Amino acid sequence: MPTARLSLDRSQFVAPVRRRIFGSFVEHLGRCVYDGLYEPGHPTTDADGFRGDVLELVRELGVTTVRYPGGNFVSGYRWEDGVGPKADRPRRLDLAWHSLETNQVGLDEFARWCRLAGCELMLAANLGTRGIQEALDLLEYANHPGGTALSDARVANGTPQPHDVRMWCLGNEMDGPWQIGHLTAAEYGALAARTGAAMKMVDPALELVACGSSGSGMPTFGEWERIVLEQAYDQVDYLSCHAYYQEQDGDLDSFLASSLDMQHVIETVAATADHVKATGRKERSIAISFDEWNVWYVAEHEESGKITDGWPVAPRLLEDAYSVADAVVVGSLLITLLKHSDRVHAASLAQLVNVIAPIMTEPGGPAWRQTTFFPFATTARLAAGDVLRPRVEVGTYPTARHGDAPLVDAVATHYAASGRAAVFLVNRSREAVAVTIGLGDLGPTRLEEALSLHDDDVYAKNTLADPERVGLRPNDSARLADGAVEVTLPPVSWTALALA
């Protein structure tokens, strides 16, 4: 059996655990909102039409922030359509997903839903078909306490308190030719700078996110970031990163090493931002908001995911059913995000319900946890205090897409005040790996939890017919003695250890 040795020490401090890393994303797309988190008439639904069973699962998932309302959708969205009496709200064509938007859920309802779910709302402004004035109007409606036309409209619509939205995305994926109102980097950089400057005249403490590239495969990746920041550096606080991964051509080995690409994206974007910082003689650093990341079988949706005939309301779009292997990759992507907490200050798992999501629902029926739910919920629950980047001594295996990949990757967190620690590990190997974890000066003496996600069938999934096929299981091999943990990681698995 291959072996690995991890050494932990407080000196491996990276940054505090940033709770916004456990964010998610709700777009008006397919059945994410309608027939997802909102379904009037469902047996668990409250007076506002929100499904109680979905809310419970969102709380269990431990989501901290939710990016809303898109995504590609936002680039054609008129936020005013979604406020005021529901009966008066217009039905509109949603060009991004070739669907019909009923506007029965809008800003005020979604902000209320966020409060019920215990999440921070993160808003995206439309910079596709709209510009500075509409972003300012939305800001006034959302955040101004009262005494102006738009803030008074919010009060009259039943929301006396401002929503106090702190994080704002200046558009979405404006580098993508598919985006409504797609711009060049120079055009977008100028628009983001002007919009950001105006928004900060309202509230200088807003945290603004400029669009980075929509993927590292874009021909303008790197250049886009440089050009945008050269214009908008002083007005923004974050640059966004987006990345989706999938198993291609049966190459599971490469897929399991997807986090190496995410690491490359983070390091490249950080280096580009720092280049602009250096040449522009700036003092502040730009953080990364990794506000779309997940496994997504994009290629499979090329045909089925495109609606060309009619304009359906809430069609079934991008409803990936996730396997054990997908969940192991999601767990390893979270390890990478945590390991880069010095630079990645916020992240959003895309998306939350039904659409490439950890939570699935059936209209009038149950809601259930996909395999990817488990590593996210457990990491969000156990990660606390400081992030430590452990030294990992382990062998590698060759991959076609990412070169040599370590068999095991890991990250730890340590909360000095309580003495608690957590270790998150991924085993990419097809064999079990015996791991020894030296706890150094951390000092825990008790192993409280050892949970692994693994199945003999790496393609096993949770479905409507069999919603509990896959779950976390106690890892009975784990032992803590003499300042070290011994644990065997099953083949192709994700594991969490909680120590006290």
Ligand code: AHR
């Ligand atoms: O999350 C699905 C889509 O992926 C989003 O709408 C878009 O921003 C990205 O391309």
